[in-house]
Amino acid sequence: MNSALHEWNLAPQEAIALQKELAQRLELTDRIDPVTHIAGMDIGFEDDGDTTRAAVVLLKWDPATAPDLAVVEQIVHREPTRMPYIPGLLSFREIPAALGAFKKLSTRPELVMVDGQGIAHPRRLGIAAHLGLWLDLPTIGVAKSRLYGKHEEVGERRGDWTALTARGETIGAVLRSREKVKPIFVSPGHRMSLETSLSWVMQCLGRTKLPEPTRLADRLASRRVEKRRERATRTS
DNA sequence: GCGACAG
DNA sequence: ATCTTGTCGC
Secondary structure (H helix, E strand, O other), X not given: OOHXXXXXXXXXXXXXXXXXXXXOOOOOOOXXXXXXXXXXXXXXXXXXXXXXXXXXXXXXXXXXXXXXXXXXXXXXXXXXXXXXXXXXXXXXXXXXXXXHHHHOOOOOOOEEEEEOOOOXXXXXXXXXXXXXXXXXXXXXXXXXXXXXOEOOOXXXXXXXXXXEEEOOEEEEEEEOOOOOOOOEEXXXXXXXOHHHHHHHHHHOOOOOOOOHHHHHXXXXXXXXXXXXXXXXXXXX
């Protein structure tokens, strides 16, 4: 891989310059191998933010049962947190730990859904795009809120979506993944078109707001679940 | 110069 | 992201 990609501990200005350079290497057309496994990735924090916790969930892709997908593997990888959250520079804070989790995965997926933006980013390099370059895999960004770009109101029916645009370009989609719930922001990361990104997200959508890969990774990365269990154990 | 601002 | 109980609604 390129040496420039190995840079992590950068000053904000240097990181911004690197993003502009890396964004030019993104492939926004489909280059995807036949999909047999889809991975979902998300990051959580522990120790009041001192520890970064990366979660990757590997699902078996089966169009016959989708969106019900079998969980093949679950990885939780911890590392000391290396930098604070800075809007626009999220990937420099979270990707190192994410890579550690992917290294522990026994099977390499053909597609990855990431909690965060793809190219719907000021410099077209959200965490999903950045991770896609690192893994050299097709990635899709599935964010729960907007970082960049503007859009019209989204229809209220499940499946309705509107373009997310910036500087006259379409950089993603605002998707009503579930009725009566805030829409999600879908954007291609690497080796993917927006149309294909939306197709995969919708195929992985159950009755929930988030597609299965991201929903499960979210649950694994968050401490909410285990905290609940701790309380239940103490009280019993 | 004044806001906005993934997780 | 995280701290946190109950509570309103399908």
